[in-house]
Amino acid sequence: MCNRFMQPLRVAVQWLFLLLIVRMGVQFYHFVLYCRGESAVFVPRPDGVEGFLPISALVSLRGWFLSGEINPIHPAGLVIFLTVIGLSFLLKRSFCSWLCPVGTLAELCWKGGFSLFRRNFRPPPRLDATLRGIKYLLLLLFIGSIGILMAPGAVIAFISSDYNRIADIRMLDFFLHPSLLSLMIMAFLVTLSFPVKNAFCRFLCPYGALLGVVSICSPVKVTRDGNLCVSCGACSQLCPSHLPVMELKRVHSPECIGCWRCVAHCPVHGALSMKLTGGKLAVPGLLFALLVLLLFWGGSVAGKMTGHWRTAIPLQEYRILSRDPTIRH
Ligand code: SF4
Numbered sequence: 484m485c486n487r488f489m490q491p492l493r494v495a496v497q498w499l500f501l502l503l504i505v506r507m508g509v510q511f512y513h514f515v516l517y518c519r520g521e522s523a524v525f526v527p528r529p530d531g532v533e534g535f536l537p538i539s540a541l542v543s544l545r546g547w548f549l550s551g552e553i554n555p556i557h558p559a560g561l562v563i564f565l566t567v568i569g570l571s572f573l574l575k576r577s578f579c580s581w582l583c584p585v586g587t588l589a590e591l592c593w594k595g596g597f598s599l600f601r602r603n604f605r606p607p608p609r610l611d612a613t614l615r616g617i618k619y620l621l622l623l624l625f626i627g628s629i630g631i632l633m634a635p636g637a638v639i640a641f642i643s644s645d646y647n648r649i650a651d652i653r654m655l656d657f658f659l660h661p662s663l664l665s666l667m668i669m670a671f672l673v674t675l676s677f678p679v680k681n682a683f684c685r686f687l688c689p690y691g692a693l694l695g696v697v698s699i700c701s702p703v704k705v706t707r708d709g710n711l712c713v714s715c716g717a718c719s720q721l722c723p724s725h726l727p728v729m730e731l732k733r734v735h736s737p738e739c740i741g742c743w744r745c746v747a748h749c750p751v752h753g754a755l756s757m758k759l760t761g762g763k764l765a766v767p768g769l770l771f772a773l774l775v776l777l778l779f780w781g782g783s784v785a786g787k788m789t790g791h792w793r794t795a796i797p798l799q800e801y802r803i804l805s806r807d808p809t810i811r812h
């Protein structure tokens with residue numbers, strides 16, 4: 484079956500998800516306004532906002548290992564974190580290329596850059612490899628400091644701290660009232676994202692690095708049939724991660740984001756497909772897309788069914804903490 488439809492389908496999923504995130508952000512903004520007494524209309528806090536707290540989730544994960552219990556402060560954050568890791572374990576870094584809002588905006592930027600310059604730019608291979616290493620260093624830093632060096636007492640203290648309890652509000656404030664330095668960094672990254680494909684994701688995102696490492700175990704990988712391939716080079720040329728697909732039999736790289744761009748543009752039917760371990764069974768595109776959505780949605784359902792989704796922080800506490808100027812910024 485032709486896989487041409489996979490790119491429009493993936494882009495549609497990306498933008499639908501981005502719209503849902505924006506809607507959630509607006510809802511959370513109104514919740515915070517209510518908490519701070521700046522609006523009389525109560526809007527419930529959307530639990531999914533905790534997906535934007537990966538550091539809190541990492542500390543929660545450590546806390547879970549230490550205490551054997553999932554803390555009730557930001558349970559949805561941990562559930563989303565584990566869901567995304569599980570998704571990467573099964574279906575490569577599909578979260579990055581199908582769902583992550585940063586990935587969606589990064590793709591919009593480099594496609595815009597391609598329209599502007601008629602090409603995208605890639606740093607020389609050695610520099611590119613060095614820059615890609617930054618995200619793994621950041622990942623090591625987070626895992627080392629939170630997963631190993633952080634004392635058990637400090638983990639528990641962080642989880643129950645006021646700082647962590649309103650980490651979601653602090654995150655909102657960060658975006659609504661960015662410092663000059665944050666603005667300059669964001670402007671630099673956006674500017675870089677036009678000429679360079681997925682600059683932030685490929686060079687700096689430690690979350691992507693973690694998902695990449697996990698995705699090495701994925702049973703589903705882009706697989707090339709050397710007997711059918713006509714060496715046209717389209718797959719290597721179109722891969723946003725600059726992987727030499729045409730020279731590989733199977734793409735094991737943690738940089739593969741499972742975007743299906745190479746498969747969708749391969750002109751020879753069957754020469755390139757997403758195949759299960761063993762290289763015999765090809766995963767149909769539609770099934771892959773459905774699995775991405777079902778697994779992600781299933782994570783939140785599992786969280787709700789097991790009582791690990793809604794925060795235990797009472798509304799009154801949100802009202803008090805959100806107005807505290809010592810924690811607010
Ligand atoms: S190898 Fe294919 S699926 Fe993987 S990132 Fe490159 S284009 Fe996307």
Ligand code: SF4
Nearest residue numbers: 712713715716718749
């Ligand atoms: S796009 Fe298909 S035919 Fe062309 S090089 Fe890649 S695998 Fe071979």
